[in-house]
Amino acid sequence: MSTGRAAVITGIGSYVPPNVVTNDDLSQRLDTSDAWIRSRTGIAERCFITPGTSTGDLAVEAGLRALKSAGDERVGAVVLATTTPDQPCPATAPQVAARLGLGQVPAFDVSAVCSGFLYGLASAAGLIAAEVADSVLLIAADAFTTIINPEDRTTAVIFADGAGAVVLRAGSANEPGAVGPLVLGSDGELSHLIEVPAGGSRQRSTDRPVDPADRYFHMLGRxxxxxxxxxxxxxxxxxxxxxxxxxxDVDRFAAHQANARILEAVAKRLGLPEDKQLSNIERVGNTGAASIPLLLAEATAEGRLAAGHRVLLTAFGGGLAWGAGTVVWPELQTF
Incomplete structure (x- = not known):
């Protein structure tokens, strides 16, 4: 039975590691060039973690900024969307919650690859609607470089590391920041298009030797x-x-920053002009689940996204999994 409680965005934060890697840097070890990468992906540079940094570290930094933006020191639950948890077991979210000083709140991971933020929004909204929590910290973070083959130029030039977060509280559906109806979907029959073949129970339950390449991310690009x-x-x-x-009616289109060609094709089919499209792929690359909240935080800080804008969100990733949602953007501080 619905309680009528909506999930309302009240804070936002993001973080990328300080290690900037340019196309020229990559071309020194890969058979590629700045021109080749830009023409096929739209990416000029991206940020990589350094040894010893984990997804949890990125998540904590983004979470701190989101909590400060919301003016909250505590929330009732933590949801972490990620494909690169710190460990296979346990989930990373409880450790992040503890490091943020949030105590023994419910905390769990969501795994939906690049659609993770939207699946996380649905999870957070469900916690609020079910009165499990009055407020939720949703973080999307990925250290994608930990699962990318550094010698594979088709993926090594695209994926990067980062985190974005939002704080949501219980409110009404007609106020700014209220998350609109979310539309989600999946197609497991096509899971082979985006996968890390080894490392899970299917591979571990066999005696077959593991091809080292199968420990890395694979994607059939076309x-x-x-x-x-x-x-x-x-x-x-x-x-x-x-x-x-x-x-x-859409004022801003915030799509998962997968590839510039994909973004252009989707916007063209939807009839959304360039001045309504938010993008930062040129500077940060594809940061997986972190992509959308990182983009929203950056656009808010730069004034490209302002209070009252009607925002359409969408993402697609491994699973296959995809989703979309809407929000009328609230007045937010960024740090």
């Missing part, structure tokens, strides 16, 4: 491109329709 464009286009249109918006 097929992934097609499905990403189709799914993000259709799910974005559905999310706008559910909240009663025409696509021309």
């Amino acid at each position: 097929e992934t491109y097609r499905h990403a464009v189709e799914r993000m286009t259709s799910v974005s249109a559905e999310a706008a329709e559910r909240v009663g918006w025409r696509l021309e």
Whole structure:
């Protein structure tokens, strides 16, 4: 039975590690060039963690900024969306909550690869609707470079590390910051398009030797491109329709920063002009689950995203999993 409680964004924060890696840096060890990378991905530079830094470290930094933005020292629960947990067991979220001084609050991980932030939003909104918590810290963080083959130029030039976070509180559906209806989907029959083949129970339960390459992230780029464009286009249109918006009513389009070509294709199909598209892929690359909240935090700080803007969010990633949602952007401080 619905309580009528909506999840309302009250704070936002982000963090990228200080180690900036340019296309020229990568071209020194890979058969590639700045021109090749820019033309195929739209990326000029990205941030990599250094040895000893983990996803949890990134998450704590983004979480601190989001809590400060919201003016909160405590929340009722923590949700962490990530594909690169600090350990296979236990989940990373309880450790992050402890490091943030949040005590013994409910805390758990969500795994939906690049769609993790939107799946995390659904989880956080559910905790609030079910009155498990009156406020939730949702963090999306990935140290993607820990699962990328550094010698594979098709993935090593795209993926990077970072974290973004939002604080949500119980409120009403008609106030600024309220998360609109979320539309989520998946297709496990196509899971082979994006995967890390080894390391899980399927591989560990056999006696077969492991190909070292199978410990790294694999992606079939051409097929992934097609499905990403189709799914993000259709799910974005559905999310706008559910909240009663025409696509021309959208002020800002915040899509998972997967690849510049994908972003351009989706925006074109939706009829959203360039001045409505938020993007930071050129500077941070594809940061997995962190992509959308990192983009929203940066755009807010720079004034590209302002209070009152009607924002359409969408993402696509491994699983396959995809999603979209809407929010009228609230007045937020950034740190």
